[in-house]
């Protein structure tokens with residue numbers, strides 16, 4: 310699978326909470342709030358606190374991760390830096406670039422992790438072997 314030339318770094322975006330006496334509403338628009346067209350939406354929930362998931366990078370897929378309820382952490386490794394991000398607000402979004410090996414962990418029992426993706430599901434777009442990930446991304 311070919312890389313799509315995306316050399317961008319993952320980043321955090323804060324969106325606004327539009328609030329009134331009825332509660333809050335937060336808007337996410339493709340190509341506006343998130344820097345890609347949204348082709349797929351999925352959400353992760355009911356993950357126990359001692360479970361880690363992910364353990365892969367992508368070739369092409371860009372994603373936006375929002376913990377719309379509860380909280381969780383995401384470990385990121387793009388071969389040049391390693392960091393942990395806490396997703397603890399429905400207004401905080403991690404723009405996850407394909408070049409980051411990622412692992413999600415420390416899920417609170419009420420965590421619902423919403424994921425918006427730039428591509429349809431394709432198992433060939435995953436790099437699940439860490440040594441292969443280093444090979445693919447460290448030469449860039």
Ligand code: T46
Nearest residue numbers: 349351353362363364370372374411413424429430431
């Ligand atoms: C990612 C992180 C943040 C599908 O059939 N279609 C889909 O669109 C997705 C996302 C998954 N699946 C199947 C594949 C597996 O049999 O659902 C099962 C669980 O997926 P996976 O083990 O990949 O889940 P995570 O939590 O490790 O990773 C997911 C995404 O797959 C991945 O792209 O970046 O969330």
